[in-house]
Amino acid sequence: MDVDQLRKENEEKAEEEQERGPIKSDPGSAPVGDAVEDFHNRDALAFGIPAHRAGTGEVQHDAARWAGPQAFRADPGMNNGVDNRHQSWQVESTAMELFAEAVGADQTLFSTNGSTLNVHVALLAVAHPGESVVMARNGHKSAFAALVLSGAMPIYVDPVYDERWQVAHGVEPDELDRVLAAHPEAKAAIMFTPTYYGVSADVKSLAQAAHRHDIPLVTDDAWGLDYSFCSRLPPSALESGADLAIGSVHKTLNGFGQTSVLSTQGDRIDSERLELVFELEQSTSASALLIGSIDAARRQFQREGEELLGAAIDRALLLREAVELIPGLDLLPESVAGGPGAFAFDPTHVSIDVVGLGLTGFSAADWLRDHQRIHVELADHRRIMPLITFADGNENIERLIRALRELAKSHAEADPAPDYDIAAPAELRMETVMLPREAFLGKTEDVPWRQSAGRISAEMICPYPPGIPITAPGERLTEEAVDYLEQIVAMGGMVEGASDESLETFRVVA
Numbered sequence: 001m002d003v004d005q006l007r008k009e010n011e012e013k014a015e016e017e018q019e020r021g022p023i024k025s026d027p028g029s030a031p032v033g034d035a036v037e038d039f040h041n042r043d044a045l046a047f048g049i050p051a052h053r054a055g056t057g058e059v060q061h062d063a064a065r066w067a068g069p070q071a072f073r074a075d076p077g078m079n080n081g082v083d084n085r086h087q088s089w090q091v092e093s094t095a096m097e098l099f100a101e102a103v104g105a106d107q108t109l110f111s112t113n114g115s116t117l118n119v120h121v122a123l124l125a126v127a128h129p130g131e132s133v134v135m136a137r138n139g140h141k142s143a144f145a146a147l148v149l150s151g152a153m154p155i156y157v158d159p160v161y162d163e164r165w166q167v168a169h170g171v172e173p174d175e176l177d178r179v180l181a182a183h184p185e186a187k188a189a190i191m192f193t194p195t196y197y198g199v200s201a202d203v204k205s206l207a208q209a210a211h212r213h214d215i216p217l218v219t220d221d222a223w224g225l226d227y228s229f230c231s232r233l234p235p236s237a238l239e240s241g242a243d244l245a246i247g248s249v250h251k252t253l254n255g256f257g258q259t260s261v262l263s264t265q266g267d268r269i270d271s272e273r274l275e276l277v278f279e280l281e282q283s284t285s286a287s288a289l290l291i292g293s294i295d296a297a298r299r300q301f302q303r304e305g306e307e308l309l310g311a312a313i314d315r316a317l318l319l320r321e322a323v324e325l326i327p328g329l330d331l332l333p334e335s336v337a338g339g340p341g342a343f344a345f346d347p348t349h350v351s352i353d354v355v356g357l358g359l360t361g362f363s364a365a366d367w368l369r370d371h372q373r374i375h376v377e378l379a380d381h382r383r384i385m386p387l388i389t390f391a392d393g394n395e396n397i398e399r400l401i402r403a404l405r406e407l408a409k410s411h412a413e414a415d416p417a418p419d420y421d422i423a424a425p426a427e428l429r430m431e432t433v434m435l436p437r438e439a440f441l442g443k444t445e446d447v448p449w450r451q452s453a454g455r456i457s458a459e460m461i462c463p464y465p466p467g468i469p470i471t472a473p474g475e476r477l478t479e480e481a482v483d484y485l486e487q488i489v490a491m492g493g494m495v496e497g498a499s500d501e502s503l504e505t506f507r508v509v510a
């Protein structure tokens, strides 16, 4: 058979199929959801995965008891229902193009393994094994894992530490410039902005600094995807000039858990390499339920983002006003923006200092959960942070205010605040003496924690939240780091990533 002839016939067939496909490339459509509906409207039946048959079978699913039968109906196979095996209806690719247009990117990819996957992919795309990247030291643990996966060597740059609030903000552009000048070998700069506490760095100046050194700026803006959809929020990383930006759809828009997007612009990121490394990491059976929720979030926020996110800001401001009147509580104020490392602030991250009640953030969070059935997004050694989103109506806010008043009342007579004298990041900084990949994946041994100072860490140990490792693989451990971790655990913090969660032993390079 003539192969050229066969290829031509297949191409013609694919074109015809695309024309017959179920979707439109129009911002008012949601291609994935439209294709799922079309699958059911056509009375299609797929003898492929998922085995649950997307609501076309006979067996009732146990999980439908709490997830509802619709969750299953919304989850046909991406390549045997939502699209066909050649993907010639271009359902997901069209949805990704529409997303890219909505956020001003040239390309967007959808992850069903959270921003964690996208952070891995970003690092794998920008550095070859053994090459250096300049990375802010306040990265989420996924970035340190990405160093292990990629084999890149980090040159850490310190964010500004705010002594008043004992919290790290963003990296100052001059500091990035200085580190890049000292390290012309660096292949990319990686920044984490906004922080968990809602504080953004000056991304525009950071991008200019990276570009002056002819390298891309990668931003993990997991907490800032909504900035593209509301003019009352800080400028988005892409709008500010980042070459690659990562946003969690489930953190700020209405994607299901684990949904995230990676977007690029310009020509500093090799898009072919990016797509190849993305394919290494993404599941071969990504869920239509998850992918469809990314697509639907884009459509909804493109249409209603100004209104929905604006309402979230208004409600967060109401909460802030109420908190200011509660004795013993202290707010991380909007006025942090403008200070060093803090270019802009997202008021929906309502960080409430509870030191005045003689509590740690950990114990205040536990009290709210046990006595008021209220969970908060973040608790640290001195504050709690309820996150206010577009989904919170007035009732939620009023309930939270009542709960905070009760918290204050119940602790009005409490003993004075315990000693919160914790080390600043500068005191904890350790020297990186080995590639994180070699330290993590090479030969290791466990040593009693008091004997670990001077040894090279083979693990990352992070108080969670915020999930920023205190020790990263490849760093030479110090007494200060060991003391700090012990102090955080004693205060009620959770520690993740340690091979021995009791912290009696540390895993070090053998």
Ligand SMILES: Cc1ncc(COP(=O)(O)O)c(C=O)c1O
Pocket (backbone or CB within 6 Å): 113, 114, 115, 116, 117, 119, 140, 142, 192, 196, 220, 222, 223, 248, 258, 259, 260, 467
């Ligand atoms: C800055 C940052 N990057 C990446 C992640 C990982 O995101 P995900 O949990 O969606 O994998 C998080 C999670 O909290 C984060 O805060």
